[in-house]
Amino acid sequence: MARIVALTGATGFIGSVLRQRLLHLGVHVRALSRHSGGSEDATEWVHGGLGDIDALDELVAGADAVIHCAGAVRGASSDEFNQINTEGSVRLIESARNAGTCERFLLMSTLAARYPGLSWYASSKYAAEQQVRSAARDVAVTIFRPTAVYGPGDREMRPLFEWLLRGWLFTLGESESRLSFIHVEDLANAVLKWLVAPEAPSGTYELNDCQQGGYDWSSIAAIAAEIRNGPVHQLSIPTPLLRGLAWFNLYFSRLFHRAPMLTPAKVRELTHSDWSCSNGPIQKALGWEPQILLSRALQERWF
Template identity: 40%
Template sequence: MNDAITPRGSVALTGGSGFVGGHILRRLVAEGWQVRALTRRPDGLPPVEGAPPGSVTAIPGDLESSEALAELVAGADAVIHCAGLVAARRRADFLRVNAEGTAALLRALEAGRQAGGPAPRFVLISSLAAREPQLSPYADSKRQAEEALRRLGAGLDWRVLRPAVVYGPGDRATLPLFRQFLRGLALVPGGSGRFSMIYVEDLAAAAVAALAPELPAGGFLGPDDGTAGGYGWAEVLAAAGRLAGRPVRAVTVPRVLQRLAAALSTAGALVSGRPAVLSQGKVNEFGHPDWVCRPQPPGAPSLSDCISWRPAVGLDEGFSKTVAWYKAAGWL
């Protein structure tokens, strides 16, 4: 931590105990922000090495507690809303947390403003899935969160980040894929689809950079690792092969088998009470051909056009940092 960092104000953060939000929390502290972090598990917030005392305040509660949300946003100069469900047993759970939770947070901000508080800048961590809400309950819930922001965020200076595939230290979702990479054999959905990727620390830096006043309000931004046109599976497996030091063979799983696995996984979820590892919505998302980030509406400026943020980590470096972290943490 650099002692010379100038304090920059306070940011209310949701999702700080999660994969993406944990990296955003560390980045905020590193850039001199005071963080007020909503959390259901105060001991789940990541430790931040060298953080000045008092730079992170845990606000106990969740997106369904109006008292906790009011406390979270009281006096905040900015808000980064990253909390969300990426897996759930029911559509209603996705909507309750992702869409209604966003609306509840916006209502808490509006109540604070009505009581004479400031109008903080607001960054929503959405998902590229929101571009195709018909594909899955998750995608629909992320789109509905964006719609809540358009509807309820009229008085706010807001912007939305829509990343596609995020990977990096601490991610449990992509861990199985990295295991397969190191074994030299990876199960892939096949098809000629393309997708953008971003290393999580670059996304965290983008989220914090998106607080900059220079960025036009109301924008939808798709931060990626700078690879125009994204990747196909062949390119990802080639990078995995460079990581593993030997070719990684693709085993293409036909759609019908993906559907069967999703049905079994969903049935298993009914018994276990936990979200399915593979859902029919996820299979729909896998089959979609275009998950490449681009500014919305077409022709709008990109994040890098407006502010100094640039992705720093490409695929090879990102894969190798991720595997090094998994190994150090004992996950691999």
């Protein structure tokens, strides 16, 4: 196993879980943070962001492996996403390559990168994948494309699951849309499998909870209905209404210089008809298999 792991996004949802798992295994974790202090554990904190080359050089100095989880999920323009997700990723791989000790680099991307034309976010993550590979040279680059990630600490999907278990499912897009999910603990396990593999696979891998074909809205409602032993009412949010709200949100976000989550580009993501994927390639490369289906997570309130 790597002696020193450099980690970005260590205070975020996925990064926080991963950092704790690494520390529990006795790994020396060096983490990047824009804040002056970090948690009171064995993490070695480096103050700075993805735009600070000196901080990135300090982060990766002597590191055997780099795990890049940091990124922007909110933004009012394509430039805002590109500056962090694309340019920041390239700066990090260049620092890792120049350090001379990094053997493997994991880029935490997104399933949305499969369709870069859908949104600014998807485009910036796809561009990051391509440019990181080009800049890596002799550093082995692995790219993970997880689908919708949820679990304890997630603030985006938790309210939706809570409403679901109260008997209300808010649906977007077409009724037969295919969705997929992955629990954050399963994603962390996949990263640990990558870290201890004798050789890091140089490829792009999609990850989900292994539900064959993913889920549609009706199957999600059926799972919740069985758990709560009662009906689940589906409320469809009209796409034109969602687009209108997104334009309104984008306008005021730009006016007040804030980074919005809901934008017209994001609506295209949310209403896309097929977010199913296959774990076959990553299972073959790393021997990883997820353990937590959505039904189990909802039953045990593990979100």
